[in-house]
Amino acid sequence: MDLKNKKVLLCVTGSIACYKSVDLYRKLKKEGADVKVILSRAAGEFISPYIFESFGEEAFYDDAFKNPLSHISLSKFADVILIAPATYNTINKFAAGIADTLITLVVAASPEKPKILVPAMNPNMFANKILKNNLNKLSEYNFYAVSPETGNAACGDFGEGRFPEIEDVIFEVESVFSEKKLKGKKVLITAGATREYMDPVRFISNGSSGKMGISLANEAVKQGADVVLIALNIDRASFYINKKVKIINRISFMDFKEALKDEFKKSDILFMSAAVSDYGFKEKSSEKIKKSRTTVAADAGDKKSTVFKAELVQNEDLLKSLSTLRKKGQVIFGFAAETNYLIENGRKKIAEKSLDFIFVNDVSKDVIGSDENEGFLMDNNGGIIKFERQPKKKLARLLILNLH
Ligand code: CTP
Numbered sequence: 001m002d003l004k005n006k007k008v009l010l011c012v013t014g015s016i017a018c019y020k021s022v023d024l025y026r027k028l029k030k031e032g033a034d035v036k037v038i039l040s041r042a043a044g045e046f047i048s049p050y051i052f053e054s055f056g057e058e059a060f061y062d063d064a065f066k067n068p069l070s071h072i073s074l075s076k077f078a079d080v081i082l083i084a085p086a087t088y089n090t091i092n093k094f095a096a097g098i099a100d101t102l103i104t105l106v107v108a109a110s111p112e113k114p115k116i117l118v119p120a121m122n123p124n125m126f127a128n129k130i131l132k133n134n135l136n137k138l139s140e141y142n143f144y145a146v147s148p149e150t151g152n153a154a155c156g157d158f159g160e161g162r163f164p165e166i167e168d169v170i171f172e173v174e175s176v177f178s179e180k181k182l183k184g185k186k187v188l189i190t191a192g193a194t195r196e197y198m199d200p201v202r203f204i205s206n207g208s209s210g211k212m213g214i215s216l217a218n219e220a221v222k223q224g225a226d227v228v229l230i231a232l233n234i235d236r237a238s239f240y241i242n243k244k245v246k247i248i249n250r251i252s253f254m255d256f257k258e259a260l261k262d263e264f265k266k267s268d269i270l271f272m273s274a275a276v277s278d279y280g281f282k283e284k285s286s287e288k289i290k291k292s293r294t295t296v297a298a299d300a301g302d303k304k305s306t307v308f309k310a311e312l313v314q315n316e317d318l319l320k321s322l323s324t325l326r327k328k329g330q331v332i333f334g335f336a337a338e339t340n341y342l343i344e345n346g347r348k349k350i351a352e353k354s355l356d357f358i359f360v361n362d363v364s365k366d367v368i369g370s371d372e373n374e375g376f377l378m379d380n381n382g383g384i385i386k387f388e389r390q391p392k393k394k395l396a397r398l399l400i401l402n403l404h
């Protein structure tokens with residue numbers, strides 16, 4: 001879900017992390033949100049309202065008396081109120097029901113609106129039970145808190161309390177608008193590609209990056225699920241994976257299989273987007289195989305060529321085996337990589353592997369490793385939906401919303 005036309009009221013309170021609200025503001029705008037900004041008096045000491053105004057945005061100062069009704073009009077404007085950074089003082093004031101500044105007045109006037117707190121403060125202040133109890137209390141009143149990062153605070157103290165990554169905050173804002181289609185569900189997702197090693201350095205694999213599975217994992221969190229992601233050789237640094245996703249890293253088919261079978265038992269829905277190697281080496285050497293030891297001279301007509309021979313054995317079809325173990329109500333969603341006869345092959349795989357759904361990727365269209373994907377969603381009742389090329393993040397949302 002992007003934030004197109006969503007109305008975000010960004011309330012900035014006085015923390016040393018105030019300057020990060022500028023990046024946050026820009027990212028919200030980039031995502032298509034309509035943003036208004038309120039700066040508390042203390043925030044106005046850290047950063048100038050001219051920063052927001054220079055982006056063409058009217059920034060409201062903490063002056064409730066200048067326009068006595070601005071807290072009402074700002075409350076009416078907001079689809080979501082984002083307090084970032086949220087100080088110790090402001091959070092505790094919200095919990096006590098104090099309304100003595102423009103920001104606390106707007107919040108007081110918005111009991112039904114979702115309010116996101118991004119606490120940022122010294123670790124001792126964040127650990128203070130007064131704050132912890134108040135955060136708990138606020139969670140019952142449409143407040144959602146983004147967990148701060150652990151690290152060195154501006155004062156040099158180490159601990160939890162740093163302003164989180166901007167992407168974590170945007171994620172929380174997007175979550176507020178999600179349909180919560182998977183609320184209470186345990187979702188297992190596999191992503192990436194297995195590696196079948198021949199010796200300690202060489203392996204066969206494929207170009208699957210894991211982006212589709214990661215997009216599904218992030219979206220499933222937004223939709224309210226408890227998510228486990230089995231990540232196969234994914235370049236973690238290149239992707240945003242929300243902290244609520246529990247990640248299990250695996251490398252080869254054999255150790256993947258074990259983790260998958262264990263986790264499958266605990267899940268309600270499996271999205272099997274991993275690209276699993278159909279074959280593994282019959283023998284795996286514990287030492288690096290020497291070129292001289294393994295080459296074979298073969299007679300290829302007139303020419304003599306040097307070939308390497310290794311025997312591959314077929315791996316078990318994991319989806320096929322899992323579907324025989326499925327409990328009542330468990331949903332299995334497979335993926336297929338096809339270059340032609342997409343629908344026919346999709347139908348065949350649904351039947352052979354007893355799937356509830358399959359997404360048939362059109363891999364002739366350069367989708368492997370890309371940020372975009374296209375193909376067909378098919379179900380076991382013959383239903384087919386065509387999805388045009390689009391970002392995997394967007395597609396992930398549509399696939400989840402189309403579960404039935
Ligand atoms: N899959 C699996 N176990 C395997 C191979 C694939 O569980 N040993 C799963 C994949 O994760 C995917 C689905 O089966 O969800 C289809 O995978 P795909 O590579 O499209 O097809 P295959 O079943 O391997 O068949 P083929 O290569 O002949 O198309």
